[in-house]
Amino acid sequence: MGRNLKNALIAFVVPLPSILFYKFFLSNYNHHNNHLIWSWCNNHPLLLANILFFFNVNVLFWIISLIQSSNWMIDVYWTVIPVLLVHYFESHPSSQFDLWRSRVVVVLTWVWAIRLTHNYFRREKWQWGAREDWRFTDLARQYGKHWWWASFFAVYLIQQVFLIGVCLPIYIVHVVNKPLNMWDFVAIVVCLSGIVIAYFADTQLYTFVSKNEKLKELGKPLVPNLDEGLWYYSRHPNYFGEQLWWWGLAIFAWNLGCTWAFVGALVNTLCLAYVTVLVERNMLKSEYRVEAYKMYQKRTSVWVPWFKSSSNQVPKEKAS
Structure with missing residues (x-):
């Protein structure tokens, strides 16, 4: 077997x-x-x-x-x-x-x-x-x-x-x-938004990684960083979407009178914040992407999708 x-x-x-x-x-x-x-x-x-x-x-x-x-x-x-x-x-x-x-x-x-x-x-x-x-x-x-x-x-x-x-x-x-009641529909919207955002973020990341794997097989230079789609507005949009899902689920419980149910989502978010630090440290271990990723960190929101920082603004590099 x-x-x-x-x-x-x-x-x-x-x-x-x-x-x-x-x-x-x-x-x-x-x-x-x-x-x-x-x-x-x-x-x-x-x-x-x-x-x-x-x-x-x-x-x-x-x-x-x-x-x-x-x-x-x-x-x-x-x-x-x-x-x-x-x-x-x-x-x-x-x-x-x-x-x-x-x-x-x-x-x-x-x-x-x-x-x-x-x-x-x-x-x-x-x-x-x-x-x-x-x-x-x-x-x-x-x-x-x-x-x-x-x-x-x-x-x-x-x-x-x-x-x-x-x-x-x-x-x-x-x-x-x-x-x-109304808050149940708010919870549904938050949960679905999280699922959709995470799906598109993960799909864009998968496409990026797959293209780099093909470049590596061909002996061509790798694209150092994903800075397109949702990843243009957030360094970790997949994490953001996942957190929306859990916080949306917590709204269902809060609406039923159990405010303490947010504790689980909060602890999970704090844990993911620590994971984010580990992931970014790991990203900086690869020499070919260090410079591009440091610039990406300066210009781009960590989790919540947002516009690029006006400081250190440089034109985006095109994938070769």
């Missing part, structure tokens, strides 16, 4: 423990709802989600990563887990919600997940587990022989904090039953 097929099979099989346990809970709760275990599962849906995440993702994914010497799978499941969570919260016996709001959030979550999953596999040339995130590789070098245990915390446990945190609005939507 080829590596690609083997990794695909692992990725499809690995969430089954949580899915089968939840299906077992649903079928048994309907007939034995006074049983201590099933009663607890019914009364604590958020805690149950965290327990399943801990054992099925943190522990099982970590063990697989030690066997394969790669943490590739968590990137794939960053796009899948919100979809699993939205259906978990929607179908949980203790849920109560406005049907239309739930349907909208379910559809939006699927659209977001499909876009991000498509971008991931397009970037990875449709391979399963061909490589892990470069940030994990850098951390592995830093931790050395301690990486085997440190990766459990640095890669997996931290993902639980982020993913459950940013998905709290999905939980709130399914435990508060209030009619739709």
Whole structure:
């Protein structure tokens, strides 16, 4: 069996423990709802989600990563887990919600997940587990022989904090039953805007990287920097779009009286701010792009698309 097929099979099989346990809970709760275990599962849906995440993702994914010497799978499941969570919260016996709001959030979550999953596999040339995130590789070098245990915390446990945190609005939507109002439509617009912006930004980046790969194969000079389309107005429009999605999702929860639900989006934004610094430092490691990228940094907004700075304005270089 080829590596690609083997990794695909692992990725499809690995969430089954949580899915089968939840299906077992649903079928048994309907007939034995006074049983201590099933009663607890019914009364604590958020805690149950965290327990399943801990054992099925943190522990099982970590063990697989030690066997394969790669943490590739968590990137794939960053796009899948919100979809699993939205259906978990929607179908949980203790849920109560406005049907239309739930349907909208379910559809939006699927659209977001499909876009991000498509971008991931397009970037990875449709391979399963061909490589892990470069940030994990850098951390592995830093931790050395301690990486085997440190990766459990640095890669997996931290993902639980982020993913459950940013998905709290999905939980709130399914435990508060209030009619739709104007703010729901504002949330829809913000979420869709984020998805669309991220899609076009990632597509423009993919096109740019693909052209540079062809230039490299032909032995021609590489274009040092992407400074067209959305990337003309922002250094990280894909990050901006992704943040719009999570903040739009938080508006749904805020509208239902849960202001604290913004905490997840805020923590995720702060984390992405740190990632932005790491990405830009990495960009400056390539000598052929240092000068162009430093100028790009001076003239272009970091996240929010905006007009070029009037200072240090120079004509754009044409791609050769």
